[in-house]
Amino acid sequence: MAYDKLSCKEILEKLSEYIDEELDPSMCDEIDEHMGDCPPCVAFMNTLKKTVKLYNTSGDEVEIPSPVRTKLHDFLRRRCTDEKE
Amino acid sequence: MSSENRAEENELIGRAKKGEFEAFEELVSRTEGKIYNHLLRLVNNPSDAEELLQETYLSAYKNIASFKGNSTFSTWIYRIATNHAFMLFRKRKPELPLDELPLPTHEELKRREIRDWDFDPADAAQSGEVREILTEAIKELPENYRAVVLLRDIEGLSTAETADALGINEGAVKTRLHRARIFLREILSSHFAPEELEAMEGK
Numbered sequence: 001m002a003y004d005k006l007s008c009k010e011i012l013e014k015l016s017e018y019i020d021e022e023l024d025p026s027m028c029d030e031i032d033e034h035m036g037d038c039p040p041c042v043a044f045m046n047t048l049k050k051t052v053k054l055y056n057t058s059g060d061e062v063e064i065p066s067p068v069r070t071k072l073h074d075f076l077r078r079r080c081t082d083e084k085e
Numbered sequence: 086m087s088s089e090n091r092a093e094e095n096e097l098i099g100r101a102k103k104g105e106f107e108a109f110e111e112l113v114s115r116t117e118g119k120i121y122n123h124l125l126r127l128v129n130n131p132s133d134a135e136e137l138l139q140e141t142y143l144s145a146y147k148n149i150a151s152f153k154g155n156s157t158f159s160t161w162i163y164r165i166a167t168n169h170a171f172m173l174f175r176k177r178k179p180e181l182p183l184d185e186l187p188l189p190t191h192e193e194l195k196r197r198e199i200r201d202w203d204f205d206p207a208d209a210a211q212s213g214e215v216r217e218i219l220t221e222a223i224k225e226l227p228e229n230y231r232a233v234v235l236l237r238d239i240e241g242l243s244t245a246e247t248a249d250a251l252g253i254n255e256g257a258v259k260t261r262l263h264r265a266r267i268f269l270r271e272i273l274s275s276h277f278a279p280e281e282l283e284a285m286e287g288k
Contacts, residue, residue: 008191016263022244040194044270046201047278051270052238053206058219059239064121068135072117073110075139080106080146 008034011041019049086157094158101149109149113142116159119240120166126235127170129224137173141166156249160242163250167232174228186230186264202277222272230265237262 011034017023018031035042086094094115100108120141124134144165145152152161189197209215223231236247237258247262248255274281 012188012191012194013263016266017259020244022259040197040199041191043199043201044189044194047199047274048266048270050202050204050206051266051273054210054215054219054273055234055238055269056241057207057210058216059241061118061122062125064118065131068121068131068138069117071135072113072139072142076110076113076142076146077106079143080109 008038008041012044015045015048016052019045019052091157095154098149098152098154098158101146102152109146112158116162117142119159120162123163123235123240124166124170126223126239127167127228127232128173133173137166137169140169144169156246160246160250163236163240163242163246164252167236167251170232171228186227186268188264188267197281199274199281200278202274204277218273218276222269225272226265226268230261230268233258233261234265234269238266 011031014023014027014031018028023031035045094112097108097112101112117138121134121138124137124141125131128134128137141162145162148165152158210219223234226234232251233247236242236250237244242250244255244258244262248258251258
């Protein structure tokens with residue numbers, strides 16, 4: 001039992017690396033084995049995966065507002081030309 | 086980035102290093118959109134983002150000689166932009182908290198009767214209401230964690246690139262990313278599965 005508890009803690013710490021496929025295969029096997037018999041961990045992992053997926057797919061860019069862009073380029077042209085002098 | 090684009094970028098960097106402003110300006114035009122978005126999400130304020138954007142590129146111009154080409158130009162600019170944002174955070178809130186976001190325990194997961202969310206995230210992310218929830222949740226994160234999650238999960242940088250952009254090691258990126266995601270999951274679950282919290286509060 002003590003081993004199981006330690007294993008659960010480790011699994012919770014490794015879930016992001018598991019989701020990102022950054023873990024070595026033996027660790028993945030151990031997590032898969034645990035998931036086969038632990039509904040709360042499966043639900044936690046699935047909702048964590050969905051959290052990541054939501055952010056992955058929600059990140060469309062706001063176009064840089066035209067006045068911001070113009071001011072940036074004017075600022076740089078002025079300051080960078082000063083640098084040269 | 087394709088090798089062709091990389092070669093073109095290197096050529097622009099070479100010319101910018103020789104002081105050719107037009108080449109530098111082209112590099113600015115190629116990266117300003119994503120850097121503006123990054124800053125806006127990081128500082129949550131359009132006028133701060135605008136000012137930081139200017140400081141970022143001015144600093145890049147002044148220091149272009151020190152750009153070694155070990156990373157892409159955009160990763161280098163992410164680093165400068167993030168540094169400037171953190172300087173602003175420190176100025177406003179001198180003692181930046183070293184927050185340690187907690188991880189839940191296994192016992193807690195069992196007690197809270199965690200259940201899967203009943204929707205497809207790719208579809209849900211199209212909803213304006215869901216996007217608003219996602220944006221608000223990000224704002225709740227301590228800055229150190231927010232920067233990691235923005236770069237990794239929203240802007241799509243690799244662990245190595247994020248480490249490079251933040252000047253921290255890959256282990257720290259992974260730890261912060263994991264804790265940030267769990268923090269976000271908790272906020273989202275209060276919207277998507279409120280019964281989880283009720284179970285936790287013993288209702």
